[in-house]
Amino acid sequence: MKINDFKKFFDEKANEFLNHLDLTDILKESFIYSFFSGGKRLRPWIIYNIGRYYNIDIEKLLKIGFAAEIMHTASLIHDDLPAIDNSNFRRGNESNHKKFGEWRAILAGDLGFILPFKIFSTFNKDEAYALNNFFANTTLKLIEGETIDIALEKKIISPTKEKIEDMYIKKTSALFEFSFACSSLLINNNRDFEELKKAGKNFGIAFQIYDDIKDKYGNFNDIGKDLNNDENKYTFLKIFPIEEAKYYADILFDETLLILSKLKFNDFIEELKKIKVLIERK
Amino acid sequence: MKINDFKKFFDEKANEFLNHLDLTDILKESFIYSFFSGGKRLRPWIIYNIGRYYNIDIEKLLKIGFAAEIMHTASLIHDDLPAIDNSNFRRGNESNHKKFGEWRAILAGDLGFILPFKIFSTFNKDEAYALNNFFANTTLKLIEGETIDIALEKKIISPTKEKIEDMYIKKTSALFEFSFACSSLLINNNRDFEELKKAGKNFGIAFQIYDDIKDKYGNFNDIGKDLNNDENKYTFLKIFPIEEAKYYADILFDETLLILSKLKFNDFIEELKKIKVLIERK
Structure with a gap:
């Protein structure tokens, strides 16, 4: 699948997945903002394309893709923090801590480091x-x-x-x-x-x-x-x-x-x- | 086992475990500082005592105890950060970010959020x-x-x-x-x-x-x-x-x-x- 087609497909599924998480809105809002802040979805796209050669179920590949992209997002949120890279912008948008405050950026990143393991528990x-x-x-x-x-x-x-x-x-x-x-x-x-x-x-x-x-x-x-x-x-x-x-x-x-x-x-x-x-x- | 006896036993084993981790010293030093910064080991002690009633192997109980205490330590390191509780001291010692700088405190906390899952992979x-x-x-x-x-x-x-x-x-x-x-x-x-x-x-x-x-x-x-x-x-x-x-x-x-x-x-x-x-x- 071409990456632009994949991105649209992936983002729709990811949006549904993330919005249905049983989590306080304060954290969800901040994490979802960064997750949908313009990434190319390169890692999930690689997972999907290679996985299809092995005939692995599409829903499974999407879930592994969520996990990889969630972790990637979490690491970027923490990297952008003032004490690390001090980046006010990420992909043309305000970075998480500029938008939501440092405390929400730290905790949203922490959330993203754990969510993948919750996703894998559904396999x-x-x-x-x-x-x-x-x-x-x-x-x-x-x-x-x-x-x-x-x-x-x-x-x-x-x-x-x-x-x-x-x-x-x-x-x-x-x-x-x-x-x-x-x-x-x-x-x-x-x-x-x-x-x-x-x-x-x-x-x-x-x-x-x-x-x-x-x-x-x-x-x-x-x-x-x-x-x-x-x-x-x-x-x-x-x-x-x-x-x-x-x-x-x-x-x-x-x-x-x-x-x-x-x-x-x-x-x-x-x-x-x-x-x-x-x-x-x- | 009484908590003071357990603490001594647990800390010796944890020290060995953490020092043998294959990780850059920059991160290890900062995490280990907070880990050995005076906790009562209440959670590992509960795990150990209850686990022994079920005859679960001592080494296994210690490893679950490491996981719980590592996660607890990681959450305290992040809680103490200036943008969250802004605590300069923790249990009478300098908090992690005061001692090592915010960037190392953020990354040491991230490390502690993942290590437990690495520990569980040995079961x-x-x-x-x-x-x-x-x-x-x-x-x-x-x-x-x-x-x-x-x-x-x-x-x-x-x-x-x-x-x-x-x-x-x-x-x-x-x-x-x-x-x-x-x-x-x-x-x-x-x-x-x-x-x-x-x-x-x-x-x-x-x-x-x-x-x-x-x-x-x-x-x-x-x-x-x-x-x-x-x-x-x-x-x-x-x-x-x-x-x-x-x-x-x-x-x-x-x-x-x-x-x-x-x-x-x-x-x-x-x-x-x-x-x-x-x-x-x-």
């Missing part, structure tokens, strides 16, 4: 067990990656290529590894599981580098226009020329496609190539 | 499934209870007896319900599970009222000495005279003991009575 026992374990490990990496990111920025740790890549792998790749590999885990296909984790890891690093380039230079049609409003953030662009960083990202992106082509996920490969353009230019 | 499939579900629901209630607490304080919602009790039941009772009932859940004893949830719920409300009284008046030997540094917090003491609040708490505490006596947990009842004195006077 059968084997599936829930597998998803809970994979997702807990994923989220711990994500939190650790964010910690390394800020520690680099605050010069608590030294910026080496290895440390920055470690940060990318945890902060960005982890949730892509989960998105690429969760379906093969559900059907106990260990060989595909390991391959798809590799695909997700490479995709995540490439994605983060493209995103860093876009943040720093605008899009590739407009290199030189400095959009970077946070010079203290450590990225590959701090230690490599842009051409070298982009070359490395392209290699990793191609490795992702190679793994997917061995698995004969041909339509998905074509869509991913379009996504690459979207990530680079948006 | 067998049936146990992990049961614990994950019960714990996710428990934590969602806890976050919701904290939200209601702050919403009352900020006058976003009106303080009725029902609303304040709802806040107590979610913020405080939920984790006690889990602590009282998790062992009976593990062995699929549904009748005891429902009874022990009731016991935990009543104990949690009573505990919160005793705690509120202590916060406001110091200990019962010294009523009148106003220790309350946050006049905007809503508690039963805002709407009832202290005698009435204490009377209600005593009824709920006695109901807890009645349930436990039906289950013939006699030694535990004697220890709980001592705990009551400890909560009231400490």
Whole structure:
């Protein structure tokens, strides 16, 4: 499915799901605001597309997609807080704490860190067990990656290529590894599981580098226009020329496609190539 | 086991467990600081004592205790943040954000919200499934209870007896319900599970009222000495005279003991009575 069609489908289902949660409106309102604040739904879209190759039920794939996107949203709400990235805007809208106050942003983020485990409890026992374990490990990496990111920025740790890549792998790749590999885990296909984790890891690093380039230079049609409003953030662009960083990202992106082509996920490969353009230019 | 003996035993085991976690030191240091910052270990102690009546393995009970205490610690770290309760001290020590900065307090709290699910993944499939579900629901209630607490304080919602009790039941009772009932859940004893949830719920409300009284008046030997540094917090003491609040708490505490006596947990009842004195006077 193309990403724009998927986004519409996913958002309708997610809206229904989130609005029916048995939770105080004070928290729900704040979380839902950020959840529907313009994300591309890239992670749920990957989960859906790969899951369909394994004939996994659509409703299940949507629920795993909710979990991944909810966690992603929670981490962004906390990242934007004044004590972390201090971002007043996210995707052109006010960030959660600007709109609802810091206290609601902290608690809405906390909510988003737990909801996925509630979602997984609606799966059968084997599936829930597998998803809970994979997702807990994923989220711990994500939190650790964010910690390394800020520690680099605050010069608590030294910026080496290895440390920055470690940060990318945890902060960005982890949730892509989960998105690429969760379906093969559900059907106990260990060989595909390991391959798809590799695909997700490479995709995540490439994605983060493209995103860093876009943040720093605008899009590739407009290199030189400095959009970077946070010079203290450590990225590959701090230690490599842009051409070298982009070359490395392209290699990793191609490795992702190679793994997917061995698995004969041909339509998905074509869509991913379009996504690459979207990530680079948006 | 008496609570002081248990605390020593538990803290040794927890120290080993937390120090061996595969996590960046930046996060571990901050979380461990708060974890070992003087808690009574009341929740793990309840889990341990009740679990032994069901002959559940000591190592398992300790691990469930780690999970409960980790979640409790995470929620306290976030509660203390400037945007929420703005507490500079916790149990006589600097709060996490005062000691390590807000960014590390936010991320250490996030870590503590996920770690329990990682711990449960070390149980067998049936146990992990049961614990994950019960714990996710428990934590969602806890976050919701904290939200209601702050919403009352900020006058976003009106303080009725029902609303304040709802806040107590979610913020405080939920984790006690889990602590009282998790062992009976593990062995699929549904009748005891429902009874022990009731016991935990009543104990949690009573505990919160005793705690509120202590916060406001110091200990019962010294009523009148106003220790309350946050006049905007809503508690039963805002709407009832202290005698009435204490009377209600005593009824709920006695109901807890009645349930436990039906289950013939006699030694535990004697220890709980001592705990009551400890909560009231400490």
